[in-house]
Amino acid sequence: MEKVSSPAAIIRAEGHGERRWFFGGGVHIWKARAAETAGAFLLFEDQMAGGKMTPLHTHPDSDETMYILEGEIIMHVDGADHRIGAGGLAVAPRGVPHAFMVVSESAKMLCLHTPGCCESFYWEASIPLSDGDPAGTGPVDMGKIQESARKNGGITLLGPPPFALPAP
Template sequence: MEAVSSETAIIRAEGQGERRWFFGGGVHTWKARAGETGGAFLLFEDQMAGGKMTPLHSHPDSDETMYILEGEILVHVDGADHRIGAGGLVVAPRGVPHAFMVVSDSARMLCLHTPGCCEAFYWDASTPLSADGAAGGSPDGTAGAGPVDFGNVQESARRNGGIVLLGPPPFATP
């Protein structure tokens, strides 16, 4: 499928964009949806609490770029671990196994998928937050905005594709 440029400009200020609790942990603020970009990309901000980690996974049809805005993560890409702080960048090319863990008290990053073909996975593995930040939690939309539910994440991956879950988080537990 060939990506086509969006015919309409997308302008969203800080804090604007639909906010959703991701069942893998974290609050996503959707900055540009795939439908708005003609499928070219998906961009969301991810605000996460310390200790959040992802399972080892890959995206078979999209490159995932993570730009760290605040905090620090430990990222495991293609078998090696790297500490990435604010201003740092990680690009996991399509098909490359990767995972990350938030090692600071909290972290905030921009997550860009090119093309935006895995949007259905994230959408189905999340739920909208109310104006007060509740999907069952805190108004600031950080830790506790909702329950972590990896069963829901796995089911969304099965139903929608866009991600291949390869195994548990590859990080040593304290």
């Protein structure tokens, strides 16, 4: 019998998927949840305002792939900074320290975790948005990020953002 990675086909149009305000900044649109892919992966679109930065962190049990759809980021991976614009790709292998900063006015990217074991972290570090809620609003709350990381795993926070460049 052939093994499949998903119990059923997943079809979501542009803009479809659960919208969540992520306490680290940005709106996630969940395209494929881990349960839908039998744990193989988690995929969400991340819509972010300029200046958004992540702390230096690792994902000990998943590779994180970011495909930039719009805008530009600086990706800090394993001690080196890389500018990545629309159409560009960054892969942070599991356990490799990384962070990113949005350097354009806004940015949109697809974020893929393989396997999808980080979902509980993102889920508890975000809240649902209704269709009427404007994108990109809500308070950044690093305390909630830290609490979700401690409770759910999937991420190890190593320190503050490592960027010497000021955000725009």
